[in-house]
Amino acid sequence: MAEGGGEILVWELAYKSMIRSKHRTLLTFGGMVMAGVFLTLVLTANSGFGKVLSRPLRELVGGDLLIVPSGVTYGRMASGYPGIKHLPGQGPTILNYEALLRQAGQAPNVSLPNPGFIMADVFTRSGQMVPIMARDFRIAFDHHGFGSRLAEGRGFQPSDEGELVVLLSPRYQPTVPVGGRIELLFPRIYVDDGHVRYDYAQGEYHFLTVVGRYNFSLPFPTQVALVPFSTFCRLTGLPAGHSFFVSFSIQDFNYEAATVAWFRERLPDVRVFGPQDLYRIIVSGMQSEGLELGTPVFTVTFTGLMYLVAALIIANTMYLSAVQRQRDVAIMLAMGARPGQVRRTFLAEAILLSLTGSLTGYGLTSFFIFLSTAGRTDALGDLGAITLRNGAVIAAVTVLAAVVAGSLPAWYASRVQPMEVLRYE
Amino acid sequence: MSEPVWALSARGVSRWFRLDHQKITAVDKVSLDIPTGTIIALVGQSGSGKSTLLSLLGGLDRPSEGQVFLDGKLFGDPVLVSESQRAELRQRHIGFVFQAYNLISTLTAVENVMFPLRLAKLRPALCREKAMHLLGEMGVADRAKHLPSQLSGGEQQRVAIARAIVHEPGIILADEPTGSVDSKNGAIIMDLITGLCRKRGKTVVLVTHDPSVAEVADRIVHLKDGKIAGVEA
Numbered sequence: 181m182a183e184g185g186g187e188i189l190v191w192e193l194a195y196k197s198m199i200r201s202k203h204r205t206l207l208t209f210g211g212m213v214m215a216g217v218f219l220t221l222v223l224t225a226n227s228g229f230g231k232v233l234s235r236p237l238r239e240l241v242g243g244d245l246l247i248v249p250s251g252v253t254y255g256r257m258a259s260g261y262p263g264i265k266h267l268p269g270q271g272p273t274i275l276n277y278e279a280l281l282r283q284a285g286q287a288p289n290v291s292l293p294n295p296g297f298i299m300a301d302v303f304t305r306s307g308q309m310v311p312i313m314a315r316d317f318r319i320a321f322d323h324h325g326f327g328s329r330l331a332e333g334r335g336f337q338p339s340d341e342g343e344l345v346v347l348l349s350p351r352y353q354p355t356v357p358v359g360g361r362i363e364l365l366f367p368r369i370y371v372d373d374g375h376v377r378y379d380y381a382q383g384e385y386h387f388l389t390v391v392g393r394y395n396f397s398l399p400f401p402t403q404v405a406l407v408p409f410s411t412f413c414r415l416t417g418l419p420a421g422h423s424f425f426v427s428f429s430i431q432d433f434n435y436e437a438a439t440v441a442w443f444r445e446r447l448p449d450v451r452v453f454g455p456q457d458l459y460r461i462i463v464s465g466m467q468s469e470g471l472e473l474g475t476p477v478f479t480v481t482f483t484g485l486m487y488l489v490a491a492l493i494i495a496n497t498m499y500l501s502a503v504q505r506q507r508d509v510a511i512m513l514a515m516g517a518r519p520g521q522v523r524r525t526f527l528a529e530a531i532l533l534s535l536t537g538s539l540t541g542y543g544l545t546s547f548f549i550f551l552s553t554a555g556r557t558d559a560l561g562d563l564g565a566i567t568l569r570n571g572a573v574i575a576a577v578t579v580l581a582a583v584v585a586g587s588l589p590a591w592y593a594s595r596v597q598p599m600e601v602l603r604y605e
Numbered sequence: 606m607s608e609p610v611w612a613l614s615a616r617g618v619s620r621w622f623r624l625d626h627q628k629i630t631a632v633d634k635v636s637l638d639i640p641t642g643t644i645i646a647l648v649g650q651s652g653s654g655k656s657t658l659l660s661l662l663g664g665l666d667r668p669s670e671g672q673v674f675l676d677g678k679l680f681g682d683p684v685l686v687s688e689s690q691r692a693e694l695r696q697r698h699i700g701f702v703f704q705a706y707n708l709i710s711t712l713t714a715v716e717n718v719m720f721p722l723r724l725a726k727l728r729p730a731l732c733r734e735k736a737m738h739l740l741g742e743m744g745v746a747d748r749a750k751h752l753p754s755q756l757s758g759g760e761q762q763r764v765a766i767a768r769a770i771v772h773e774p775g776i777i778l779a780d781e782p783t784g785s786v787d788s789k790n791g792a793i794i795m796d797l798i799t800g801l802c803r804k805r806g807k808t809v810v811l812v813t814h815d816p817s818v819a820e821v822a823d824r825i826v827h828l829k830d831g832k833i834a835g836v837e838a
Binding site for chain 1: 665716780
C-alpha cells in the first residue's frame with residue numbers, strides 16, 4: 181500500500197482546525213493582516229526610497245544608476261541590497277543593463293565598445309566594495325575581480341595611452357608608478373540561445389593611466405581604489421584637472437571626513453568630493469522634488485511593535501487553542517499520534533494562520549499602492565516600488581514570528597496526558 | 606508446553622498518585638491475563654480503579670510499578686517503555702471507545718474514522734474508502750460529512766466504534782461505552798461491539814457498572830479499592 185506522508189496529515193489537521201474554528205481564526209487573521217499591511221508599507225517605502233534617491237543622479241548620468249552605499253559587501257550586494265541593480269554572479273555590476281540587452285539583442289555577437297567613462301572602484305579581497313557609477317558598459321575586469329589581478333601583479337604595464345586615473349592603494353602603489361598603466365579586460369558580449377554571454381577569452385583590453393598616487397592609510401590594506409579623472413569631471417561639469425573624487429570603502433564616517441579633509445588641505449585648487457557629498461547631491465535632488473528623507477526608525481520601530489503584538493496574538497491564540505483542544509489532543513495521542521506530531525500540528529496551524537493573514541495584508545496593500553501610484557512618473561511613482569521580494573521578506577518574517585510565538589503553546593499541547601484528560605470528561 | 610501468549614497481561618501493576626503529599630493508590634498490584642478473542646468486563650463501584658486499570662492496559666498511562674504485556678511484548682513499565690513506543694503500539698494494536706465518544710471536534714465523522722489509518726500512513730483515498738465502508742456498517746454513512754457537534758450521542762458513539770476498529774487492532778478497550786446514551790442506543794452499541802468483535806476475533810476489555818452490559822462478557826473481573834475482588838466466568 182502506498183504511504184501518505186505523516187507531515188501531510190500534520191498540515192491537513194492544522195488546516196482543518198484553522199478553517200473550522202472560524203472565530204478564533206478570524207481574530208488572529210485580522211491581527212496578522214494589520215502586521216502584513218505595515219510591513220508592506222515599510223518595505224515598499226524602503227525600496228521606493230532607493231529609487232527616489234537615485235533619481236537626481238539618474239537624470240544626471242542618464243539611464244540606470246547604481247548606488248552602492250559605503251561598506252556594502254559583495255555578498256550583501258549579490259543578495260539584492262535595496263537600490264542596487266546588478267547582474268547576479270558576474271562580479272562587478274552593470275548599469276544601464278536594459279540598454280545593454282537591447283544592443284546585444286539587436287546585433288548578436290556584437291562586441292560592445294570600450295567604456296565611455298568610468299567612475300568606479302573595484303572589489304577588494306576583503307569583499308568590501310566602493311561606490312560604483314558607470315554608464316553604457318559592463319565593468320568586467322576578470323572573473324575574479326580586479327583585486328586578484330593586482331595581487332598577481334600582471335595587470336600593470338606602463339603606457340602613455342589610456343584614461344587618467346588616480347590610484348589610492350598604498351599596497352599596490354609601488355608596482356604602478358605615476359604615468360603607469362592599468363590593464364582592464366572587457367569581455368566580448370553576445371547573445372546565445374536567448375542568454376547574454378560574456379567571453380573573456382575574446383575580450384578587449386582597456387588601459388587606464390595612473391596620474392596620481394596618494395598614500396594614506398585605508399581601513400583595509402588590500403583595498404584598491406581607482407578614480408577615473410576625466411569621467412567625474414564630465415559627469416559633474418567640473419573642469420578636468422581641477423577636480424577630484426575620493427572614492428573608497430569607508431565604514432567610519434569620521435574617518436571618511438578626515439580623509440576628504442586631508443585631500444582638501446593638500447589640493448587647494450581642486451574640488452574634492454567624498455561619498456557624503458554624493459549623498460548630499462542626492463538629498464538636494466530629493467528636496468527639489470519636494471521629498472524629504474525621513475528617518476525610517478519610526479516606521480521600523482512601529483512595524484516591529486506591530487509584529488510583536490501580532491506574535492503575542494498568535495501565542496495567545498495558540499495557547500487558548502491548546503487549552504481548549506486538550507481533549508482533541510488527548511484523543512489524537514490515544515489513537516497513537518506522537519507528541520512530536522501534535523507539536524508540529526500546532527506549529528503548522530500558527531504558521532498557516534499568520535502566513536495567510538500577513539500575505540493578505542501584503543496583497544491588499546500592494547494593490548492599493550499600485551492603484552495610487554500607477555502611471556505616475558514623478559518621485560511619488562518611484563515610491564510605490566512593489567516587489568515580490570518584499571512579499572518573500574514578509575513571508576519569512578511571518579513564519580519566523582509564528583514559529584517563535586507558536587513554539588511554547590505547541591510544546592504545552594504535546595504535554596497533555598491522555599489518561600488524565602479523557603478520564604475526567 | 607510453551608507459555609500461552611495473552612492478548613494483554615498485567616503483572617503486579619500498581620498506579621498511585623500524589624495529592625497534597627498524600628499517596629492515593631488507584632490500582633494496587635493487579636495481575637490479570639486476558640486471552641485473545643475474549644470479551645472481559647471490568648466492573649466495580651465508582652473509584653474502584655477500573656478506568657485506571659483500563660488506561661494502564663491500553664498504554665494511556667504508565668504504571669507506577671509492575672508491567673503490562675501486549676501480545677507478549679513489554680508495553681507498560683515505569684521506566685523501560687517510552688511514550689513514543691507506547692504510542693506506536695497503541696496505534697497498531699489497540700482501539701479505544703470512550704464514554705464521552707471523544708471524537709476530534711475539528712474533523713468530520715469520516716475524517717475521525719480515517720484518523721488511525723492516516724496515522725498508519727495509508728493513502729488518503731484508501732483511508733476514506735475503508736472509513737466509509739465501516740460507517741455504512743454502523744448505519745451512519747449519511748452523516749459522514751458532519752462534525753461531531755452535529756451528531757447525536759448514539760451516532761457519535763457509532764462513529765467512535767468505527768474509528769476504534771477501522772485499523773483492525775487486535776484489542777478493543779471500551780470505557781463505559783453505553784454510559785452516555787439511552788438504553789435503546791446502548792443495546793445497539795453493545796450489539797455492534799460484541800458482534801463486530803466476535804465476527805473479527807477481537808479481544809475486548811469493557812469497563813462498565815451496568816450489569817446488563819457486563820453480561821455479554823466471557824469473564825467479569827470485579828474490582829474493589831484498586832484490587833481484583835473476584836472473577837466470574
